[in-house]
Amino acid sequence: MKLLDLKKEGINLQENIPLSRYTFTKTGGDAEYLSFPKNLDELKRLVKAAKDENIALTIIGNASNLIIRDGGITGLVIILTAMNEISVDGNIVTAYAGAKIIDTAFTAANHGLSGMEFAAGIPGSIGGAIFMNAGAYGGETQEVVDQVTVLTRDGELKTYSNSEMNFSYRHSKVQDTGDIVVKASFKLKKGNKSQILDEMHYLNALRRFKQPLEYPSCGSVFKRPKGHFVGPMIIKAGLQGKQIGGAQDSTKHAGFIVNKGGATATDYLDLIHLIQKVIKEKYNIDLHTEVRIIGNK
Structure with missing residues (x-):
């Protein structure tokens, strides 16, 4: 079974689609192939076709706690939001x-x-x-x-x-x-x-009241280190409000990074890396991302 044959059979399959349309950050490069299966049968057929052709397969849900790099995703991206019963x-x-x-x-x-x-x-x-x-x-x-x-x-x-x-x-x-x-x-x-x-x-x-819902964001960026809270550490380190490109550490909730307009995934990642670097230097604590980061650089 070939992937493009499924398109002829009525399965929704698109090519070279910007994933920024679907991520909560409004950033991210293109998917080489993109599909929204409506049921388990369509999902099975897509997974089988990708395996038969040795095409890389990436599964995405609502893309709310996700950063897709600006290089996009090679292969087939399946977004499962149509399977919602x-x-x-x-x-x-x-x-x-x-x-x-x-x-x-x-x-x-x-x-x-x-x-x-x-x-x-x-x-x-x-x-x-x-x-x-x-x-x-x-x-x-x-x-x-x-x-x-x-x-x-x-x-x-x-x-x-x-x-x-x-x-x-x-x-x-x-x-x-x-x-x-x-x-x-x-x-x-x-x-x-x-x-x-x-x-x-x-x-x-x-x-x-607490979260910057007025801007696109990927939610809480970092996992909570044992015995510490991320937001207060970022504030004490002087990083709240720090902005790289269109990505800003939120002035409302320091654990969030928001898209103030025109941000790229690279802006997000550069700001994440800066925060990790400064927190490590000041507190000797490694901040690990809660947000999932995928895609090509």
Whole structure:
């Protein structure tokens, strides 16, 4: 099976498309090939075609905690946002990889199910949340996951239990295996719908107050070092507000880097490297990125 043959068969396949259209930073180079599969069958066929032709394969979710370098991505890029079905069965909520975690959390809330309140303001997809064990306001994805269905690069479907996912801080098994998250189910608890929604609206208001949502950004850039908070270190180091090109360390939340206008991925990366260098010099602490960085230089 050849990749371009799938286009003739009705699968959405585009060539040389700017990925800046899809990233939350509004930066990033072109995808050589880009597809938005609508279902598991299309995803399987795309993965098989890429393997048959030995074409590099990159999977992207909602591109909210992602920097794609200005050189773009060679091979096939699959964005899973069209695979976004969410269903509820008792206290189990199941969502496909492209569903937004916000939508999944509100679906749970509207069914009187508690446990996903922490995710009310996380802009990523379910696949991305599983991939990086996304968390906010004291909660993490791993706390509510029941099981995860993945597609291997060889086209095999597998289902993993929570314990088999090897979750840790901003990490899961699929980062090591390269498996593609297809869907995940979440085991939640019955609760009071209005109380659950009140908590979610409160957390969203807190997020709007604290985070620079008025500008494009990739969310929280750095992982939290044990025993330290990143934002205060950046402020004390005199780096809050520092700008390289169109990328600025946010004056509202020092842990975020925003696109003030016309930023490139290189601007983002140069600013990240500067912050890492200064924090290492001042505090002897290595800052590691939470944001995923991919693509050609």
